[in-house]
Structure formats: C-alpha cells, structure tokens
Amino acid sequence: MPLQSRHLLGLDGVKREDIQLILDTAVSFREVLDRPIKKVPPLQGKTIANLFFENSTRTRLSFELAERRLSADVLGFAATGSSVTKGETLKDTARNIEAMKVDMVVMRHSAAGAPHYLSRVIEANVVNAGDGAHEHPTQALLDMYTIREKLGRLEGLHVCIVGDISHSRVARSNIYGLLTMGARVSVCGPATMIPREIEKLGVGVFHHIDDVLPHVDVLNVLRIQLERDAGRLFPTIREYHNFYGITRQRLEKAGRNITIMHPGPINRDVEISAEVADSEDSVILQQVLNGVAVRMAVLYLLSTKN
Amino acid sequence: MQILLKGGRLIDPVSGRDEALDIHIAEGRIERIGRSLSVSSAQVIDVKGKIIAPGFLDMHVHLREPGFEYKETILTGCTAAAAGGFTGVCCMPNTKPAIDDEAVIRTIQSKARAALDGLVDVYPVAAVTAGRKGEQLAPFAELSGAGAVAFTDDGDPVSDAEIMRRALEYSSMFKKPIIQHAQDMPMTKGGVMNEGFTATALGLPGMPAVAEDIMIARDIRLAQFTGGQYHVAHMSTAAGVDMVRQAKARGIRVTCEVTPHHIVLTDEVVRSYNTNTKMNPPLRTKEDVDALRQGLKDGTVDAIATDHAPHSFDEKEVEYQTAPFGIVGLETAIGLVITELFLKNVLSLSQIVEKFAVNPRRILHLPDVKIGEGEMANLTIFDPAAEWVVDPQAFKSKSKNTPFGGYHLTGRAVGVFNNGQVYWA
Numbered sequence: 001m002p003l004q005s006r007h008l009l010g011l012d013g014v015k016r017e018d019i020q021l022i023l024d025t026a027v028s029f030r031e032v033l034d035r036p037i038k039k040v041p042p043l044q045g046k047t048i049a050n051l052f053f054e055n056s057t058r059t060r061l062s063f064e065l066a067e068r069r070l071s072a073d074v075l076g077f078a079a080t081g082s083s084v085t086k087g088e089t090l091k092d093t094a095r096n097i098e099a100m101k102v103d104m105v106v107m108r109h110s111a112a113g114a115p116h117y118l119s120r121v122i123e124a125n126v127v128n129a130g131d132g133a134h135e136h137p138t139q140a141l142l143d144m145y146t147i148r149e150k151l152g153r154l155e156g157l158h159v160c161i162v163g164d165i166s167h168s169r170v171a172r173s174n175i176y177g178l179l180t181m182g183a184r185v186s187v188c189g190p191a192t193m194i195p196r197e198i199e200k201l202g203v204g205v206f207h208h209i210d211d212v213l214p215h216v217d218v219l220n221v222l223r224i225q226l227e228r229d230a231g232r233l234f235p236t237i238r239e240y241h242n243f244y245g246i247t248r249q250r251l252e253k254a255g256r257n258i259t260i261m262h263p264g265p266i267n268r269d270v271e272i273s274a275e276v277a278d279s280e281d282s283v284i285l286q287q288v289l290n291g292v293a294v295r296m297a298v299l300y301l302l303s304t305k306n
Numbered sequence: 307m308q309i310l311l312k313g314g315r316l317i318d319p320v321s322g323r324d325e326a327l328d329i330h331i332a333e334g335r336i337e338r339i340g341r342s343l344s345v346s347s348a349q350v351i352d353v354k355g356k357i358i359a360p361g362f363l364d365m366h367v368h369l370r371e372p373g374f375e376y377k378e379t380i381l382t383g384c385t386a387a388a389a390g391g392f393t394g395v396c397c398m399p400n401t402k403p404a405i406d407d408e409a410v411i412r413t414i415q416s417k418a419r420a421a422l423d424g425l426v427d428v429y430p431v432a433a434v435t436a437g438r439k440g441e442q443l444a445p446f447a448e449l450s451g452a453g454a455v456a457f458t459d460d461g462d463p464v465s466d467a468e469i470m471r472r473a474l475e476y477s478s479m480f481k482k483p484i485i486q487h488a489q490d491m492p493m494t495k496g497g498v499m500n501e502g503f504t505a506t507a508l509g510l511p512g513m514p515a516v517a518e519d520i521m522i523a524r525d526i527r528l529a530q531f532t533g534g535q536y537h538v539a540h541m542s543t544a545a546g547v548d549m550v551r552q553a554k555a556r557g558i559r560v561t562c563e564v565t566p567h568h569i570v571l572t573d574e575v576v577r578s579y580n581t582n583t584k585m586n587p588p589l590r591t592k593e594d595v596d597a598l599r600q601g602l603k604d605g606t607v608d609a610i611a612t613d614h615a616p617h618s619f620d621e622k623e624v625e626y627q628t629a630p631f632g633i634v635g636l637e638t639a640i641g642l643v644i645t646e647l648f649l650k651n652v653l654s655l656s657q658i659v660e661k662f663a664v665n666p667r668r669i670l671h672l673p674d675v676k677i678g679e680g681e682m683a684n685l686t687i688f689d690p691a692a693e694w695v696v697d698p699q700a701f702k703s704k705s706k707n708t709p710f711g712g713y714h715l716t717g718r719a720v721g722v723f724n725n726g727q728v729y730w731a
Contacts, residue, residue: 012507089624111625112509113579132627134509172509196512197503 163222334726361393373402391719474534616705644717
C-alpha cells in the first residue's frame with residue numbers, strides 16, 4: 001500500500017495508516033543500519049537535492065546519510081554563499097535545481113509554508129525538513145519510532161512536550177502525529193511560550209512542570225534558544241532552568257520511569273541536566289540513529305509515488 | 307452626447323428618493339428626471355432592474371503612483387475604479403515620494419485629470435508626518451490648500467501619542483480628519499496573520515487583534531481630549547466596533563470604515579498559504595466578522611472602503627512570510643457587498659449606497675452628490691442581480707492579487723457617469 005501523498009509536507013492531516021506504514025518500513029531500514037554493509041539499492045539512479053535555506057547540521061547529515069544508504073545521488077545546497085544571498089527567490093532557486101532533473105527535494109526553510117509553496121511550483125517530490133515554526137515531520141516520525149521502540153506502542157501513552165512551544169515545529173509535528181496515533185499529548189512551558197488556543201488542537205496545557213510529570217510516560221524536551229529568547233520570553237536562563245529544567249531530582253519526585261527525548265542539539269544544564277541527558281531513561285542518541293532509518297523509509301516510500 | 311437611462315431604480319439617500327425613474331443626461335448634465343421620459347435625440351440605455359445611485363467614493367485606495375508604477379498607475383487605478391463602480395477614490399500617501407508636499411499633490415491631480423478625461427475624482431490623502439516617518443508634522447496648511455482631503459501615515463501608524471495629539475489639534479483647524487491605520491508596532495513585529503488558533507496550527511507569526519484595539523482606544527481618548535476628527539481605517543476587530551460605538555454615543559468625533567474582505571473572509575483561509583490572503587490588518591475570526599457586520603447594520607461603521615493594494619505577481623509569488631501585505635479590491639467590492647450584506651439581509655440597498663457614496667464624502671467634508679435636474683451627473687449604476695464569476699485576469703487594475711478569483715458573486719457595477727464622462731462596462 002503506497003502513501004496517500006507524493007510529498008511529505010507535514011503530519012497535519014496525514015492518516016494513521018500512512019504513519020504506521022512509514023514506521024513499519026523504517027523497522028527494516030533500521031535493521032540495515034546494523035549490517036556491516038549499510039547500503040541498499042532502492043534509490044539507485046535517483047537524484048535528491050537537499051535545499052537548506054536555514055542552518056542545520058544534524059538534520060542535513062541525517063538526510064544525507066539516509067539518501068546515500070539508499071544509493072541515491074545527493075546534491076547539497078546551503079543558503080550561505082549561494083544565490084539566495086544575492087536575492088534570488090525561492091521559486092527561481094528551486095526551478096533552477098529542478099532543471100537539473102532532480103527527483104526529490106528535501107527542504108529546510110525559515111518560512112512556514114515554504115515547502116507547501118514549493119510543492120505547487122515544481123514537479124519533484126518535496127520533503128519538509130522543517131519550515132519555520134510550522135512542521136518538522138521526519139523529526140516527529142523518528143520521535144514516534146523511538147517511543148514505539150522503547151515502550152512498544154504509542155496508543156494510550158502520555159507524551160509531554162516541554163519548552164518553547166510557540167516557536168517549535170518539532171512540537172507541532174509531534175502533536176499532529178501523536179494524536180493521530182492515539183497518544184495523549186500535553187505541552188508545558190511558560191505562558192509566554194505557549195501559543196494561543198493550542199488547546200483546541202486537543203492537547204493539555206501546563207505551566208508548572210511538576211504538575212504534569214507524575215502523569216507522563218515520555219518527556220520531549222525542546223531546546224531553548226538562549227540568544228533569542230532570554231529577557232523577552234523568560235527573564236533569565238537561571239530562572240528557566242529552575243522552573244523547567246529536567247533534573248534527576250525532579251524526575252525522582254515524580255516517582256515513575258519517564259522516557260527522556262530531545263531533538264537536539266541540547267543545552268546541557270539549561271533545559272535538561274547533563275545527568276538526565278546521559279541517563280538510562282534517555283533515548284536521545286537512539287533518536288539520532290532512528291532518524292536515519294525513518295528518513296530512509298520516507299524517501300523510499302515517496303520515491304515509489306511517481 | 308445625450309443619454310436616456312430608462313427603467314432604472316433611483317436610490318438617493320440624500321434626498322430620500324427610492325423609485326423607478328428615467329434620467330436624461332445631456333453633455334454630462336442631468337436634464338430631466340421623470341417617469342416614462344422619451345427623448346428622440348438621445349441614446350437610450352435600458353437599465354431595467356438596475357440601481358442608479360450617487361457616485362461611489364472609495365476612501366481607501368493605493369494608486370501606487372508616483373513610485374510604484376509597476377503595481378498600478380493613476381490611469382490603471384482609475385480605470386479599475388470606474389469598472390468597479392466608483393466615481394471617486396482617495397489615494398493613500400505611501401507613494402515614493404510620499405504625499406507630504408504640495409508638488410506631489412499637484413502631480414497626482416494633473417495625472418488624474420488626464421486619466422479617462424477626469425472621469426474618476428482622485429482625492430489625495432496626505433501624510434501626517436514628513437516622509438511618513440512619524441517624527442515631524444507634515445505641512446497641513448499647504449497640503450490642505452493643494453487639495454488634501456485628510457491625513458494619514460497609512461501603513462506606518464502614528465505611534466507617538468504626542469504626535470497624534472498635535473496632529474488631531476492642528477488638522478482640526480482645516481476641518482480634515484486624521485485617518486489612522488491602527489496598529490501597535492512592537493506587538494505585531496514579524497507578524498503575518500491574525501494571532502489565534504489558525505496561526506498556532508500553521509506556525510505563522512501572529513498579529514493579535516489587541517494590537518489594533520489598544521491603538522484605537524488610545525486615539526479615541528486623544529480625539530476626545532483634543533476635539534479633533536479621527537477616522538479608523540479598515541477596522542477589523544470586534545473590540546474596535548465596540549469602542550467606536552461607545553465613542554460615538556459620547557459625542558466624540560470618531561468614524562470608521564471596513565473593507566469587503568474583512569466582512570467576508572476569516573483567518574481560516576490562510577491555511578492555503580495563499581499569499582493573497584495576506585493583508586494588514588489581517589483577516590480575523592468569525593466573531594470579528596459578525597461584529598463588523600453588526601456595526602455596519604447599526605451605523606457604527608460609517609463606510610465601506612476597499613484598501614485596494616495592488617502588488618505585482620512576482621511580489622506575491624513567494625513564501626507567505628516574505629510576501630507584501632495587501633490585495634486589490636476595487637473591482638470586487640460591489641459584488642462582495644451585495645452577495646454578503648444585501649442578499650444576507652445585513653444592509654438594504656439604500657444603506658449600501660450610504661456606506662459607499664454618502665458617508666465617505668461626509669467624513670471628508672466633501673459636498674453631497676446631488677441627483678437633480680441641472681446638476682452634473684455623478685452616478686454609479688449597478689445591477690444587484692447580475693451573477694458573475696471573478697476572473698482576476700479580466701481586471702482593469704494592473705495587479706491581480708485577489709483571494710476572490712473564481713468566486714461566484716451576485717451584484718456588479720454596470721457603469722458610471724462623472725465630470726461629463728461615461729464608463730460603461
């Protein structure tokens with residue numbers, strides 16, 4: 001059974017069967033990553049362009065690795081030093097790259113909706129690798145994969161996302177995906193970082209982390225943008241850490257095993273203590289590994305949609 | 307040239323007339339108004355079922371000239387106005403250079419007289435501050451003398467309360483309103499749509515309604531304090547309607563306008579990421595739309611103006627966050643208003659004529675259009691039953707940036723008379 005769409009723009013509106021299919025397909029690719037020879041042939045002869053209009057190291061590397069593991073030809077494009085800085089529009093950049101006959105485009109962009117726009121003006125399959133504060137679907141898929149791997153299911157679990165929800169594409173994609181898969185989702189953060197009316201998406205809203213911890217199975221801790229937000233969305237780093245920082249002591253008080261996730265890169269001892277990040281309950285590095293398998297699954301499934 | 311308009315329904319709120327009457331126009335002047343007229347030498351135009359009204363005036367239009375002629379010119383803008391049923395427009399000062407001195411006004415006036423032989427009256431609205439920078443008052447006396455009908459820093463609101471106070475005081479000497487694009491800038495920095503559930507779902511930066519409300523609240527207090535005349539441009543919030551209603555009840559000199567798009571669309575349509583749903587103020591919620599309609603009905607909202615804001619195709623063909631704010635409106639205004647307000651029993655045809663023709667002129671202290679024998683014909687003729695589909699490529703405007711392409715509308719302008727000229731669609 002193929003996916004319903006030929007693009008992966010977000011998880012909003014994606015059917016449960018499709019998410020299930022991606023996660024199940026990822027299982028076999030995850031197995032490939034444990035082999036001595038980690039390369040398989042399904043995307044041989046396909047060309048994938050990675051258009052990163054916004055800085056990203058791990059997502060770009062993860063996609064590149066997934067593409068190479070699938071035997072695709074990979075074209076890298078970083079906004080710095082490219083024609084974008086000379087004022088070329090997204091449309092022209094994308095069309096130029098498409099003129100080189102690429103089959104798929106993976107795009108990271110600072111503007112919400114940019115991949116949706118791109119999918120309307122070019123022929124290639126489009127994979128959203130993060131658009132503004134909107135969606136980051138492959139991150140949410142790898143998060144779901146990792147939860148399923150660790151806890152055996154998604155349905156009925158309570159996942160709490162902690163941090164700056166307003167500016168987080170990871171939060172939105174996780175909310176859409178997890179709710180579709182039957183999980184319960186809460187968000188927790190200072191009132192300045194919770195976007196208005198988010199409860200209408202079907203999530204619980206908390207401002208005090210200790211209120212929600214005793215009820216959650218999984219904690220997805222978001223990175224705090226130190227430079228951007230201190231003094232504006234919260235007073236000081238110290239105050240944020242005291243109120244929302246995930247520490248051993250705090251987790252012990254909650255009195256249950258909570259799986260700890262983080263999309264990275266982490267600010268040690270700001271949103272999460274080093275001790276917790278490195279603990280047995282942390283699956284942060286599994287997320288990184290699973291990310292490659294999930295992206296392989298997405299690219300593979302989309303490539304069959306042409 | 308002699309024209310006999312036969313079988314139309316004359317609706318003139320100023321004289322209180324609403325009846326089927328024929329009108330004989332000779333060389334642009336109304337010769338006779340009466341029943342069953344026949345003039346052997348005149349060209350007869352059958353306007354049965356159509357409404358003849360005083361010429362509509364759109365008090366909020368961006369003609370873009372001088373400075374942005376690739377978006378619109380005075381000629382193309384006036385043609386779009388005539389095609390949309392307007393015999394007059396007020397042009398906003400965010401041109402390049404801004405309308406902040408007499409020479410710019412003179413240039414606009416001379417181009418307007420040349421465009422369509424002066425069919426469309428163009429009333430410049432001048433800047434409140436020099437260069438629209440919000441720092442120093444523009445020369446109101448000079449600008450008024452040259453023909454400015456009001457003052458606004460549209461798009462760049464007068465943020466400084468002291469400057470707004472002085473502008474209200476100073477402009478009242480010339481009987482000219484200060485028109486404010488009400489927006490608190492720090493609260494809306496980076497915003498591209500209404501803040502609320504849809505923005506949250508889409509991850510787009512929001513502009514909260516309260517950023518408009520607090521500016522209206524402040525300005526109403528300043529209008530009360532100074533006794534100056536204040537007009538809220540393209541008001542979009544429910545709280546704004548409440549505040550203007552209360553201010554009017556207290557006798558404060560406040561008026562306001564709304565756009566057709568703000569009474570038709572909500573922020574839900576942004577889900578398409580269609581950049582033609584991006585305007586400022588942004589599309590709001592159902593509650594706001596309902597409140598604006600109620601305000602129109604009870605008279606709180608004085609006027610309907612389009613905020614016609616042409617942008618080229620390429621400017622809008624970008625990411626949502628990058629696209630400029632604004633949509634064209636002149637050629638869809640009557641259709642949207644008839645479809646959404648008349649057919650849905652919000653306003654009568656006579657009230658619609660008041661909002662389009664009578665009240666804008668009164669706010670600007672322009673004389674009422676008189677429909678009487680011996681008067682120059684300044685008429686808008688529209689068909690409230692015409693059904694049509696919006697085709698942006700057929701617009702007379704140079705720009706096609708509308709969210710209404712493909713809309714099925716009822717009600718359309720069929721022609722205008724003004725200054726001895728005729729435009730027939």
